[in-house]
Amino acid sequence: MSMRLTVKDKNKLLLDEGKQLLNYGLVLRIYPSEEQETLINKTFGCSRFIYNKYLSDRKDCFSNTKTTLRVNNYKAEVMNPLKQKKGLEFLKEVDKFALEAALENVEDAYSRFFKHQTNFPRFKSKKHAKKSYTTKYTNDNIRVDLDKVVIRLPKLKEVLFALPKQNKTNNKILNIGKETTKITKAIISQKGTRYYVSLTIEEVIPLIKKLELNNIDNSKIIGLDMGLKDFLIASNGRDNFKTSNPKFLRNSEKKLIKLQKKLPKKIEGSKNYLKAKERLNLIHAQVANQRKDFMHKLSRKLINENQVIVVEDLNIKGMIKNHKLAKSISDAGWYKFVTFLKYKLEWQGKQLVKIDRFFASSKLCNHCGTKNIMLTLSDREWTCSKCNQKHDRDINASLNIRSEGMRILGLV
Ligand SMILES: [Zn+2]
Structure with a gap:
């Protein structure tokens, strides 16, 4: 059982206060330094490694014992000890949330498969897989500083980003600093030579009145x-x-x-x-x-x-x-x-x-x-x-x- 609260769960809790959640995304182009770029690329590799390892172990486990190797068990019993192994120290250098997210991505791929939405999860190849990793918000580890125009990300520290153009529909960036707004996750990706961070944002707003x-x-x-x-x-x-x-x-x-x-x-x-x-x-x-x-x-x-x-x-x-x-x-x-x-x-x-x-x-x-x-x-x-x-x-x-x-x- 996953312990993640869904948007539905959170909304149920907010309803009594006459409030609700508003979810939206925001994509920023980032300009990592050379050092940050190296670390980002390492994290892509480690996430892919963990994703493939978990997928392979989960498949083996099922074919050998007909039981499902759950994310939380895998994290504690396999992934964390793996980081201590000789030759795999590189796993400790990167954002640990990215590795956890890689495990959860396997879980999600399975559940989409069971809902008949996609084919059976496949291994990610170095050549063809999308270059991206996901990191999660915990204890203020993802922060946007509008004055310095930097975003703080786990392990990378401050990364420069391009301020999006302001217009009527794109003032989301200004909302980020508000107390009612929270960044829940960030996906760091590379397309060609460019790097992006796409943020998932949750904002608490007064309940929207439904049209009767x-x-x-x-x-x-x-x-x-x-x-x-x-x-x-x-x-x-x-x-x-x-x-x-x-x-x-x-x-x-x-x-x-x-x-x-x-x-x-x-x-x-x-x-x-x-x-x-x-x-x-x-x-x-x-x-x-x-x-x-x-x-x-x-x-x-x-x-x-x-x-x-x-x-x-x-x-x-x-x-x-x-x-x-x-x-x-x-x-x-x-x-x-x-x-x-x-x-x-x-x-x-x-x-x-x-x-x-x-x-x-x-x-x-x-x-x-x-x-x-x-x-x-x-x-x-x-x-x-x-x-x-x-x-x-x-x-x-x-x-x-x-x-x-x-x-x-x-x-x-
Ligand atoms: Zn007719």
Whole structure:
């Protein structure tokens, strides 16, 4: 049993005081000194080592004794003595929280696997694994000093960071010093030649008042369908609109897919390979940023204009199994977009409704409810055989998603 308090547990305790937690992240670019850089890289290696060791021991233990080697037992009985072993002293040089977090990552990987969300946990290879480690907040060991523009991290001490640009939506950095705010964990990572720290922040705020069902304005309930050509198709009840992926994003994604295809043709480890890989990483990061920016703006607009947003639930397992790059980029984008919608709606006491992904959103005529079983994927427009209503495939689907959401809420 893990002793970690979940957000749900903490919120239960805060409820009596009329308060709740607000969770968010903040990514800062950091500028480690040469010495710090060496230590960071050592920590990446040690975390990977511990992760692989625990995974391997846990697998062995299960196949030999049919019992599960739990994190807490492993930590006390294996990992800590391991640090004392000759030849493994390097484990003592690095942040001990990073090693503990590596163990917990194995545990999390197992639980995601048991929930059928991912494949069986795999070993991390030196070449391909993400360069990152996680550290946890204990006794003020992670602190941001805004005057000196440094962040204090375990073992690394003070690391310089770049102050993010201040604007209306990005004043999170200023909240860090407040008494109601706590950094719970930090992930230190390297992408190309750049280093980042991404902080998980918990803030105690007055309870957000939830919008009551009988106060919902029907014209502010919207259904969103994920498009193939368009990023999303929305119904706002009266008129409808489609939002395409912006052109710059489509272009850079095309570039990305092209580069990705070229990579296997180069000899692994060669100069050209490394160069191509570095370029690929850079474009990856750029595209990810552009996409995130686009999704933040779009979700903000939708949330300002609406009170309830209805979407189809995505099949995460299906997403992972899909190896077509273009499709998986768009699925991952949509998945992230829905998480943006969810937390932004919650912050305002508004609601996200997810409908069953097997709901026949495309095939039902939104006008009379007749199911068009003949509809194929290539039919972009169709006419209902019963009521003669003409439909745009995607707009009709988004209207059906909206209706289904209203039915779930008991509003129709
Ligand atoms: Zn009809």
